[in-house]
Amino acid sequence: MKTWNVLAVTAALLLASACNPAQKEITPPDSPATDSTMATPQKPVIYQLMVRLFGNTNTTRKTWGSLEENGVGKFSGINDASLDALTGMGITHVWYTGVLEHATATAFPTAGLQADDADVVKGLLGSPYAIKDYYDVAPALADDPTKRVAEFEALLARTHAHGLKAIIDFVPNHVARSYHSDAKPAGVQDLGEGDDTQAAFAPNNNFYYLPGKSFVVPLPKAGGNTPPRKEKAPGEDGKFAENPAKATGNNVFSEKPSIDDWFETVKLNYGIDMQAPDQPKHFEPVPSTWTKMTDILLYWASKGVDGFRCDMAEMVPVEFWHYGIQKVKEKYPKVIFIAEIYNPAIYHDYVATGGFDYLYDKVGVYDRIRPLMEGKADAKVEGITEVLAQSEGIDGNMLRFLENHDEQRIASKGFAGDPWAAVPGMTVTTLLGTGPVLVYFAQEVGEKGEGVEGFGGEDGRSTIFDYWGVPAQQAWMNGGKFDGGGLDADQKALRAFYVQLLKLAQDPAFVSGERLILPTVNPHIFAFLRYTEEEGKGSPMLVVANFSRTEDIEVVLSFSPELLEKVHRKDAKILTLVEELFPVPDPAANETLFEDGADKSKNGDFKIKVPANRAKVMRMIDGFN
16 A cells, blocks of 8 residues: 655645636526425436336347347336336436337337338347437337337336436437338428438438439448448348438448448438538528427427437537527426537537537546546546546536446446446546436446347447347346345445445535545546535535555545635534445444544644545534534
């Protein structure tokens, strides 16, 4: 164990202020944190669950297995017991992923729904981001496919009855190549209906066309992002009729997209001539796509959906978001919008102009914390502080996470290989700012993402393309009891850590407090204070995370009158341990951390030992108890 003196008082104050100005973020109107219907402000804690996987009890897990072979999760599988467990975990919002009807290689004849062409479907179940009908829900998720919308509405009602809010995906950039709405309300014009298909671009076309060219199905290959696809998947014949071809969803203006492109989707046209020099914008009059997509948002908001996670929001012009979000919030002011966005240069614009409540913090905090969790030799905690400049002024709008459906599981071989590596990273991710934190289902019980499900291959993720059962999730689910009956002792301890951490996140200091980062000389130690601006609004909280996978580290902190005054605790004399987030918090732990327990001077040092791969959270207590 090594001892590190991490804080020289004057330098600390100057450096902390320079690296981390007082957080005066843009507070989104009607966000959960400011909802006047709540007795006290809350930090949004979002639980993302893939409906098709969450409630599936089938343990067959056959590669390229059918619905009948591998089973599928249902709306009904998200029962009262599961929702009780989520509220008990400290969850405030549930992101129901994969709800809208998407292209699938599975037929549902009782509902009159034929299978889509397997050549433009990824996996047997299909990608939930290749929407086939924006006004409908996926038939595979219903016990009775003919009553699928009613079953989803019942899930919304259950969710609200448990005090939770429901979020679904909105996929505005692209749709399935087979898109056709048979559930749209009377009088609604379908996407593509009325398009001039002989014009490569027209302001009121919903799609981009390649006149005179027919779509060419991409050939499967080994490698790329689709291992181990060396042969065609079940049902593929290399043919799909589309003439003229449409531009592919990831901005590929060719009739021959590759297998690594979003070949199963087509790009929506928001009034930008993307193939012309300078890409001129045609936003007046309002393009057809703007009004059609806004109507879809209003449709689901009218059913009680509380928020939308907007897929690849940065690929859609901010001008549309200003128009569409404003229209929705005029009628449903408490609906929240979350942007999947990866370009820090446009963060502020998508909040201030676009109207988004929250933005993904993937290329910032996630990308700096992950290498630390992996034990990369060149990973430094200073990187976390550096990327906070990207969100200066909008830090409260940043949604932070360590897992979601796009990222590898922490416990996977491709990431940390150990679910406990989440302890320092998740502690920092959760407590660093006032914005939301997201947990991906089964993250809290150490799911590894193992197995070759089908289209995705062995990639350390839980499939979004195929029928599958998730082992750690099934152990917690315990046949629908959701009591953790199938978990081992280690998984139970890990879940206890997540529960304690997410509940701790509702402390006033973490919900709405300021942040002061404490500079360190150890590349594995990240420390910061969170504190409220007013006396009597909660005690300041000190967070110290040790990202070293192997080394216990003893940190020496110095607290001066200047530092104490900055955190509004002029008379604070003692730091008392409140929570040690491993392995299970000890509620009796209330030890004084001064070595001799005496009334130390305000300039006194104290030591804190943080075990390898762990984090500690401490509360500053006024006076001497």
